[in-house]
Amino acid sequence: MTQYLMSVYYVDGEETPPDDVIQEMYADVNQLNQKMMDAGAWVFGGGLHTPDTATVVRSQDGEVLTTDGPFPEAKEQIGGFWVIEADDLDAALDWASQATIACRGPVEVRPFQDEPEA
Amino acid sequence: MADDREIAEIFKRESGRAVATLVRRFGDIDVAEEAVQEAFVEAVRRWPRDGMPPSPAGWIITTAKNRAIDRLRRESTRDDRHKEAVRLAEHDEPEEVEIVEDDQLRLIFTCCHPALAVNAQVALTLRLIAGLQTEEIARAFLVSETTMAQRLVRAKKKIKANKIPYRIPGDAELPNRLKPVLAVLYLVYNEGHVATSGEELMRRDVATEAIRLARLLADLMPDEPEVIGLLALMLLTESRRRARTGSHGELITLPDQDRDLWDRALIEEGHELVRACLRRNHPGPYQIQAAIAAVHTDAATAAETDWLQIIVLYDQLLVFTPSPVVAMNRAIALAEAGDVSTALDDLDDLGLAGYHLFHATRGTFLERIGRRSEAAAEYARARALTSNAAERRHLEEKARMVASE
Numbered sequence: 125m126t127q128y129l130m131s132v133y134y135v136d137g138e139e140t141p142p143d144d145v146i147q148e149m150y151a152d153v154n155q156l157n158q159k160m161m162d163a164g165a166w167v168f169g170g171g172l173h174t175p176d177t178a179t180v181v182r183s184q185d186g187e188v189l190t191t192d193g194p195f196p197e198a199k200e201q202i203g204g205f206w207v208i209e210a211d212d213l214d215a216a217l218d219w220a221s222q223a224t225i226a227c228r229g230p231v232e233v234r235p236f237q238d239e240p241e242a
Numbered sequence: 243m244a245d246d247r248e249i250a251e252i253f254k255r256e257s258g259r260a261v262a263t264l265v266r267r268f269g270d271i272d273v274a275e276e277a278v279q280e281a282f283v284e285a286v287r288r289w290p291r292d293g294m295p296p297s298p299a300g301w302i303i304t305t306a307k308n309r310a311i312d313r314l315r316r317e318s319t320r321d322d323r324h325k326e327a328v329r330l331a332e333h334d335e336p337e338e339v340e341i342v343e344d345d346q347l348r349l350i351f352t353c354c355h356p357a358l359a360v361n362a363q364v365a366l367t368l369r370l371i372a373g374l375q376t377e378e379i380a381r382a383f384l385v386s387e388t389t390m391a392q393r394l395v396r397a398k399k400k401i402k403a404n405k406i407p408y409r410i411p412g413d414a415e416l417p418n419r420l421k422p423v424l425a426v427l428y429l430v431y432n433e434g435h436v437a438t439s440g441e442e443l444m445r446r447d448v449a450t451e452a453i454r455l456a457r458l459l460a461d462l463m464p465d466e467p468e469v470i471g472l473l474a475l476m477l478l479t480e481s482r483r484r485a486r487t488g489s490h491g492e493l494i495t496l497p498d499q500d501r502d503l504w505d506r507a508l509i510e511e512g513h514e515l516v517r518a519c520l521r522r523n524h525p526g527p528y529q530i531q532a533a534i535a536a537v538h539t540d541a542a543t544a545a546e547t548d549w550l551q552i553i554v555l556y557d558q559l560l561v562f563t564p565s566p567v568v569a570m571n572r573a574i575a576l577a578e579a580g581d582v583s584t585a586l587d588d589l590d591d592l593g594l595a596g597y598h599l600f601h602a603t604r605g606t607f608l609e610r611i612g613r614r615s616e617a618a619a620e621y622a623r624a625r626a627l628t629s630n631a632a633e634r635r636h637l638e639e640k641a642r643m644v645a646s647e
Binding site for chain 2: 212
């Protein structure tokens with residue numbers, strides 16, 4: 125088994141969908157979460173607050189600096205993510221296909237470096 | 243006695259199968275490739291002295307397998323996962339490695355996995371399935387060997403890190419997963435056929451290789467009509483190769499080709515495959531393109547071409563592939579069938595300005611209805627937009643002819 129990070133992206137500053145669409149999205153995501161748990165694929169997952177709530181901490185010349193704002197300067201930001209466990213990429217892409225439909229946004233799939241303990 | 247050239251031939255023929263077999267056994271492309279390379283190095287050393295073994299392919303695979311086990315055993319002290327691989331290799335299978343034809347099919351689907359970029363799919367397929375050297379692939383695609391090597395390393399790393407499986411997709415996924423496989427083979431063929439650039443000889447090798455791979459795929463998946471369609475399309479295109487360029491390398495287009503130079507054997511084989519597809523009646527874009535090529539190769543002279551049939555086929559193709567380039571080819575067929583002014587209107591509606599074949603085609607239409615100065619201007623535009631030397635000369639010639647009339 126390999127663990128994969130599935131990040132959901134959205135464009136920051138774009139108009140948020142109407143409330144009923146958001147409610148539908150939450151329901152779809154909850155349903156998918158349950159499906160993942162039932163299948164034993166779920167490790168962790170959740171939605172994030174908007175990037176303007178982010179804080180960056182970095183170490184520079186032996187000093188730790190704390191600054192306001194998200195780290196990436198790009199318009200595309202992570203809105204939430206899952207960590208899943210899957211046999212191979214095809215299985216992970218199958219979850220990602222369901223995830224992109226549930227979240228209404230593009231999903232990036234990346235494998236974790238270390239294999240989890242058996 | 244085996245000489246180096248014979249061994250090189252065997253390498254070309256057998257290395258793809260050997261690599262695929264070892265990938266199945268060890269689940270690692272690098273291990274498989276390296277072991278097969280080492281086995282051939284060993285063959286070059288031993289065969290000229292000891293004579294060719296009864297089954298060279300079996301010898302290569304068995305030797306490569308032993309090399310892979312040696313390597314994994316050396317590394318297993320550091321890495322427990324490899325220990326497991328060695329255990330499997332030593333106890334679970336008999337000494338003789340069985341050659342499973344499906345191994346190559348599995349690996350083709352890995353090479354053409356949609357998670358890989360198209361240029362990586364092409365490079366991996368030529369390297370792992372066709373057994374071409376990195377340097378040969380680089381030359382065919384006009385990039386440096388370093389660039390090609392990096393592309394391959396990156397693609398293999400992605401396969402490994404992501405655990406892209408070695409698996410023939412199930413029936414439900416197959417139509418979608420087969421698409422990139424066919425696209426890669428067709429792209430490889432076209433690179434060899436159309437020759438956007440690169441060395442002539444190398445390109446011909448690449449076209450031959452693409453046909454060999456299409457034959458392999460057709461053997462492995464005889465029930466997939468689009469696979470048969472792709473093979474037929476390649477054979478029928480290939481049948482015209484000798485007629486396609488003149489003695490000075492200049493381009494000769496279909497109507498002006500010497501049809502005696504067409505390869506009858508390839509045409510017959512292609513026609514037989516097209517008929518088999520028609521009987522099956524599950525049309526798809528490659529089968530329809532093959533059928534169009536079959537209509538062309540059916541005509542003894544250009545004037546006898548059944549253009550109405552070709553228009554019908556392009557209409558079918560447009561249902562599958564509604565692209566402006568396909569629509570342009572339909573317009574060409576319409577012009578050939580006699581309705582040049584409608585064809586010109588259709589062509590102008592396609593938004594293809596800037597594409598050199600659009601301007602060349604427009605020039606031909608204009609010339610045919612007597613608007614010669616406009617035709618010359620279109621040929622000049624087309625010439626400025628292509629980098630292929632043979633095509634440039636061809637367009638210069640047409641511009642000169644239309645101006646002098």
